[in-house]
Each structure stands twice: as structure tokens, then as C-alpha cells.
Amino acid sequence: MYTIIVVPGPGMAPCEKLRLAPGETLRFGREASASTGAQTLLTIPHDGVSRSAGEITATDTYWSLSNFSRAATYAVENPEGAGEHIKVAPRRLGAPVAFEFSRVVLPAGTDLLSFDVWAPRHDYAAPAEGAEQPERPGGPDGAGRRGRNEPARGRGGEPTALAFPLDRSKRYFTVLAALCEPRLRGEPYAPLPTVEQVVERLRPCWPAANRAAVQWNIDYLAVKLRLKPGPDSCEPGPRLNGKKEMLVSLALRFDLVREDDLAAPAFCAGGGGR
Structure with a gap:
């Protein structure tokens, strides 16, 4: 069962999508070599990219990124997150990435190169029977607009106070x-x-x-x-x-x-x- 799909950027080889199962790795760089033991390789032919630039490891619910560069910090952007990103410092190993859709950005000389990683859809725990339901602040279902004296659904007692009680109708x-x-x-x-x-x-x-x-x-x-x-x-x-x-x-x-x-x-x- 494949959990991670890597989408190479322009000029990278191979050009087709790469699929990783849990526990599998992908080594990327200017001269990614099979001798490293990686099961999948992504070659990025740019003289600003390290010969062995980094490695991706797939797991069941997320993936991790290792940065083998001695000087370059890599950025992992969430294209759906309006600027949300993480930084992976030089020589950092196994940095976990929890975004469902990610863009790995590599500084390469005067260029910024990137490739995409699609991760598994996130799973969420089902609420226990009788437990108070999680709420999205001020959501369209009315969550966040209940009066202080109105009873909470599920267990008795006061409802959990919302941190940011916004009313979307205002x-x-x-x-x-x-x-x-x-x-x-x-x-x-x-x-x-x-x-x-x-x-x-x-x-x-x-x-x-x-x-x-x-x-x-x-x-x-x-x-x-x-x-x-x-x-x-x-x-x-x-x-x-x-x-x-x-x-x-x-x-x-x-x-x-x-x-x-x-x-x-x-x-x-x-x-x-x-």
C-alpha cells in the first residue's frame, strides 16, 4: 500500500510520479546514487544542489525529510496553508512533516527548485459516546454562538469556552x-x-x-x-x-x-x- 506520492518538478528525473510505501525512502540530489541504499531515487540536475541533498522517508500517517546539505536550509510549504511552512536546517535528520500536500523548496544558486509531496489523508478520532463534540470556532452549524447558560450536548456541565468566538454572520x-x-x-x-x-x-x-x-x-x-x-x-x-x-x-x-x-x-x- 502506497502512502506517499512524490511529484518531481521540471527537469527532474524521473519525470513521473514516485510512490513510496511505509518504511520506504527516496534519496534526492544532483547525483543521487543507488549505492546509498535508498529504494527510490530523484535526480535534480542543477549545480546548486548537493550531490546527495536529502532523503524522504514514508510512514503510515506522515513523512519525514532529512537535509544532507552542509549550508542550505530547506523549506517545506503547505500550498493550502496560506504561508504555513516548516524549515529543515542543514544536517537535520528525520524532520517530520504532517501536511497532506507539501512543496519542498531547495535553494539552488540563484534559483529556487521545488517538488511536491502528497501524503495520506489525515484521520481523526471519532468522539466517544456522550462526550462533548469538538467545535469549530463560530462555525456555520452554530458552534460558538451558544449562550453561556445553555447546556452542552453530551456530558452535563458548562461547555468548553472558545478561544476565539467569532460569529460568521457579522x-x-x-x-x-x-x-x-x-x-x-x-x-x-x-x-x-x-x-x-x-x-x-x-x-x-x-x-x-x-x-x-x-x-x-x-x-x-x-x-x-x-x-x-x-x-x-x-x-x-x-x-x-x-x-x-x-x-x-x-x-x-x-x-x-x-x-x-x-x-x-x-x-x-x-x-x-x-
């Missing part, structure tokens, strides 16, 4: 989604939209949108997500620079906004209220 969420949109659409290093660009993006579903209203929602999000103290706090807190960048970084890191939110009715309809 206008502040459409502003947050608009800020995250460029990076969610596959441009992980895209600059964030300006306030004026957010206004233009949301005007079809929020005709009254203007700069002041969008900025107010950004300030509200900074308080709601606890990046700055609220107006009733005794501590005014320091001036918050880079507020939009901090909001987007937090939202994408904890999946508060996902790509499917950009197609949701709440994002197109603009929501109501705050």
Missing part, C-alpha cells in the same frame, strides 16, 4: 475574511489589502462600506481577538502597529478563516450588525 468577520483573502487564494506572500481595497472588495455586498467603517471593524477585531485591551480596561496598552498583519497572522495560524469562508453566503451577503 460584518467584522467579512472584513477579516477580506483581509485574509489574498493569502487564502494561494498567494502566501501577498501584501495585505489596504483599507481602501477592503472597502472596494466588500462594497457589492455592503453598499454603505467606507474607510471609517472598515477601520472601526479592524479595531474591533483587535480587541475581540485580544490583541489589544478593550475600552473598559484599566490598562490602555501600547500602541498597536501592524494591526492588520497581526490579525491575519492569527486568523490563518488557527484556521479562524478558511478558504471555504470566501464562498460562504455570509461573506457575499455582508452580514449584519457589528
